Amino acid sequence: MSSRAYTPGLKVKEYYIVSKTRRLPLKGEVLVKKGDMVSHNTLVARTTVPGPIHIVNVRYDLHVDPDEIEKYMLINVGETVEKGQILARYKAFFGLIKEICVSPITGTLELCSPITGQAILREIPTPINLSAYIPGAVKKVLPNEGVVIETLGTYIQGIFGIGGETYGEIKMIAKKPNDIVKPEQIRSEDKGKILVCGALITLEALKKAVEIGANGLVVGGIKGIDLKILLGKAMGVVITGTEEIGITIIITEGFGNMSMQKRTFVLLKKHEGKMVCINGATQIRAGVLRPEIIIPLEDFELDNTSPFESEIINSESLNPGTHIRIIREPFFGALGKVVELPISLYKLETESYVKVLVAELVDGEKVIVPRTNVEIV
Numbered sequence: 001m002s003s004r005a006y007t008p009g010l011k012v013k014e015y016y017i018v019s020k021t022r023r024l025p026l027k028g029e030v031l032v033k034k035g036d037m038v039s040h041n042t043l044v045a046r047t048t049v050p051g052p053i054h055i056v057n058v059r060y061d062l063h064v065d066p067d068e069i070e071k072y073m074l075i076n077v078g079e080t081v082e083k084g085q086i087l088a089r090y091k092a093f094f095g096l097i098k099e100i101c102v103s104p105i106t107g108t109l110e111l112c113s114p115i116t117g118q119a120i121l122r123e124i125p126t127p128i129n130l131s132a133y134i135p136g137a138v139k140k141v142l143p144n145e146g147v148v149i150e151t152l153g154t155y156i157q158g159i160f161g162i163g164g165e166t167y168g169e170i171k172m173i174a175k176k177p178n179d180i181v182k183p184e185q186i187r188s189e190d191k192g193k194i195l196v197c198g199a200l201i202t203l204e205a206l207k208k209a210v211e212i213g214a215n216g217l218v219v220g221g222i223k224g225i226d227l228k229i230l231l232g233k234a235m236g237v238v239i240t241g242t243e244e245i246g247i248t249i250i251i252t253e254g255f256g257n258m259s260m261q262k263r264t265f266v267l268l269k270k271h272e273g274k275m276v277c278i279n280g281a282t283q284i285r286a287g288v289l290r291p292e293i294i295i296p297l298e299d300f301e302l303d304n305t306s307p308f309e310s311e312i313i314n315s316e317s318l319n320p321g322t323h324i325r326i327i328r329e330p331f332f333g334a335l336g337k338v339v340e341l342p343i344s345l346y347k348l349e350t351e352s353y354v355k356v357l358v359a360e361l362v363d364g365e366k367v368i369v370p371r372t373n374v375e376i377v
Contacts, residue, residue, distance in 0.1 A: 010290065010325075010375065012263050016155035018294055019139070022130055023146035025049070034141050038132040038149060040167045040277065045130040045146050051123025054105050059117025061101035062090040066117030073119070075109050082106050087119060133165050134277050135296050154267055154295040156252070158218070159325065159333060161280030161291025162231070162240045163248030167194075168215040170276050170295070172269055174198030177220065178259040183208040190214050194276050196268045199259040206230055209247060216248040216278045218268065218293060221258030221333070239289070241281025248280040250291045254325065254333015271295045284327060318371065324359060328373035336361040346370075 028047025038044060058069045072088045075081050081103045090099040103121060111120040136151025171193040173181050179198030183205040186195065191212050197219035201209075203226040209217055210230075228234055230245060252260050276295045283289035318324070322338045340358035346368065347353055354370045361367060 010157040010159065011155055012157070012261070012267065013155045014267060015152065015297070017150055017152055018134060018136075018155055019148060019150050020134055021142075021146065021148050022132065023142065024128060024130055026128070027144040028128070030141055030144065030147060032138050032141070032147060034138055036138045037136070038138060039135045040132060040275070042132040042135075043129055044132050044138070044149075047128045048125035049128055051107060051125050053110070054107070054121045054123070056087065056101060056104065056119045056121060057117065058088050058101045058112075058119050062088055062099045064090055064117075067114040069117050069119075070112055070114055073112055077109050077112055080106075080108050081121065133167075133279075134294055135275075135298070151294070151296045153297050154271060154293075156264055156267065156293040158250040158252045158280075158282075158291040158293070159254055159327070160240075160284075161248065161250040161278075161282050162227070162243045163216070163245065163280040164241050164243075165277070165279045166215045166248045167275060167277040169193050170196060170268060170272050170274055172196050172272050174260075174265075177262055177265040180257070181205050181219070186212060186214070188212050194218065194278060196265075196272075197260075198265075199253075200257045202226070203229060206249075210245065214247060216250070216280075218250045218252065218278070220251070220253040220260035221256050222249070222251055224255045239281070239283040241279070243280075248278055250278055250280055250293060251333075253335070256333065258333065258335070267295075268293075318357060318374075318376065322376060324374040324376055326359070326367075326369055326374050328369075331361070331367060331369065334361050334367075336367075339366065 022044055024045050024047045026047050028045055030045045032044050059066050062072055072090050074089060075087055083103055083106045085103050086100050087103050088101040105121055105123050107121050107123040109119060110122050132149055134149055134151050136149045138147050139150045140148035171190055173185050173195045174197050177198055181197040181201040186205055186208045192215055194216040195209060195214050197217060199220045201219045201222060206226060231243060252264055274295055276293060278293050280291045281289055282291050318338055320338050324336060324338060326332060326334045336359040338357050339360045342356060345353040346356040356368050357371050359367055359369060
């Protein structure tokens with residue numbers, strides 16, 4: 001019996017129903033209803049995160065007994081107070097003795113304890129506003145939590161990314177999928193745009209894109225050392241998306257000089273000038289999460305008779321000749337094809353036994369890798 005493995009590939013779909021669940025971190029207020037049409041920056045839900053508390057030792061500052069502090073408080077429980085404002089004042093001996101207690105924060109007085117002699121202050125709550133991220137229709141409301149939004153669009157997954165959700169107009173910087181983008185190709189008018197590069201972008205061009213305020217970059221490959229310099233630290237491999245470097249980057253092929261797949265490049269070029277939503281969040285271990293590019297197709301309407309259906313990731317079998325991409329070190333990002341699928345288990349350096357495949361990389365080198373370390377392209 002032939003040996004088979006099942007691996008999902010990256011999606012590159014010209015027509016795809018994208019469904020996004022937008023959920024608050026805490027229960028709050030949903031601001032839209034089912035059937036509403038929303039845009040990228042429509043506020044769909046909001047809540048507040050309580051501020052941290054601060055304990056002020058009033059009895060110590062006033063040099064009084066705990067059960068006396070209430071009569072010296074100048075602020076009532078529930079009232080707001082400014083940083084540096086006097087919370088309590090003590091006078092004795094015709095004003096010869098004066099003691100005060102001031103607030104270390106701006107916030108609210110939550111408690112004044114006659115047992116401990118302390119006051120508890122809470123900082124101002126932090127508002128959390130949840131935007132739609134993608135334009136589309138509200139298909140479901142999650143009471144007090146969020147919504148599910150659907151849109152029809154072109155959908156492309158990358159292999160790795162950094163930075164969170166953003167959007168902007170697509171601008172083709174590269175003319176061909178194998179172009180190397182240099183700083184002089186990026187101009188001040190590219191501010192706020194999503195720049196599509198070719199096989200590689202230089203570190204100087206990366207820095208210039210950040211400097212002029214581009215919202216995002218889509219590129220076939222990037223040098224790992226350049227990304228490390230840009231981030232100012234070694235790159236994490238568990239999950240990305242929270243980096244604050246002023247730009248979101250999506251790598252479609254891997255690390256190094258790697259020509260962008262023609263289909264991906266052609267689709268992006270087809271929609272040049274249109275608004276695109278991107279998210280660089282990536283997780284390559286348990287619960288795989290891929291960076292994504294979503295180009296809403298506003299000329300179509302989503303309804304029950306739509307000829308397009310959302311696709312569930314279907315597993316595909318590996319066979320000799322199948323084109324793959326390696327998603328683990330030491331060959332992370334390398335492209336190739338399967339040449340052999342040994343039936344017997346293979347002993348790794350860790351002394352664990354796994355099913356492997358023999359792959360021929362694009363440079364002709366043949367390598368043995370665990371089947372779980374590849375994805376079908």
